[in-house]
Amino acid sequence: MSEFPNLSRRGFLTRTATVGGLLTVPGLLAACSKTDNGSDSAGSKLDQLKEQGYVKVAYANEAPYGYEEDGQLKGEAPTLHREIFKALGVDELRPTFSEWNGLIPGLQAGKYDVISAGMAIIPDRCEKALFSEPEFISPTAMMVKKGNPKNLTDLASAKDAGVTIGVMSGAVEKSYATAAGISEGDIKTLQKPQDGADAVKSGRIDAFLLTSISLNWLAKNNSGLEVTEAFVPEIDGVKQYSPGGAVFRKGQEELRDAFNTQLKKITSDDERYVQLIGEYGFGKETIPPADLKTADLCKA
Known part of the structure; x- marks a missing residue:
């Protein structure tokens, strides 16, 4: 891909566009019951993911953040998230495509567990979902x-x-x-x-x-x-850092926190960070400063 068909969906631009032509990957119905606020009603979500062996992720087909090429899920977010979930004992990402504006509503509805699309961390989104700590900044x-x-x-x-x-x-x-x-x-x-x-x-x-x-x-x-x-x-x-991160359902703080623990191991290791996602245009200059926190970014 030589263009970015919808940078606005990241929060960097305000205009919108449409991406199509990909089918949703089947088999992505939620496997556990939910309470009214979307949290898991039985057991640890991470334990459930370990037991089933996969995590359901959503992407928006936007290079280089999360996209499909030759039938493979590629990009910064899937590559980083695959590494993190493997460290957590979950070996597989099972992807589904969503239009950008449908990502958070689909997450709230339990269609997937994580948004793996490099979504920008901004206050109005924080009201609807849980963000990881920044996984990149966009200088x-x-x-x-x-x-x-x-x-x-x-x-x-x-x-x-x-x-x-x-x-x-x-x-x-x-x-x-x-x-x-x-x-x-x-x-x-x-x-x-x-x-x-x-x-x-x-x-x-x-x-x-x-x-x-x-x-x-x-x-x-x-x-x-x-x-x-x-x-x-x-x-x-x-x-103006324009940071992005992974997104989880409200009520899944335990899963988000476990994710953050592994994410910090990567963002605090310049060489490993670049080795993982350098091919997608990310480098030492995109590593978030240690004092850049999601809690502050989420404040209105």
Whole structure:
């Protein structure tokens, strides 16, 4: 896949799109009874998963976060979650595809146990479900022509150079650019990631601003371009990390906490983290800071 068909579903953009063409994997009915709030009514959920040997996960078919290719579930979230659940004694991920807007409702209805889609941790979602601690952050970067002829390193350097910046329609990156003092006239709106790459190639813009994760993935299929070192933009002095994580049903704190214990072992080991998900565009710059906590991110 060379594009991200619906980045808005991650919480990075506000517009929406549709992904289709994949069938739900069968055999995903809940195996245990639920109380009215969706929690498990008998025994430890982790013990149940160990006994059955698999965990039901939902993904949104969005590369590089969680997607299907050649009949295989791939991406950052499934790869990381597979490693974590194996450490917990659950050897198999059984996936089902869901449209982005249906992920949390499906979780609440007990159609699956975990959302494995790199979902952004934001307060309104925290009211409906339990998030793990951040498994990645999404620092920003710029896609430029090979050799970086304008010597761009961050938004301050872009402002000083007076370059033209491209952003996605409806994307938060426009607010990052304006907060850095870049004028509206120097910001061009594009409809999809490939449009940004094409605009840099043709010289219509000097740089395309997006998450480093998305740009590194995009660069795999666009020669003559490169991605600058990642940086974390600020708005009114607040760093914009855009973190994502796994999502569990309310009432499953024990399972979430067990997951977090194994997740911390990975995010505190730079080499292991990159070895696991580096092929999907994640690196040391996407490892969450130790003091970045979901409890704080969930506060309105």
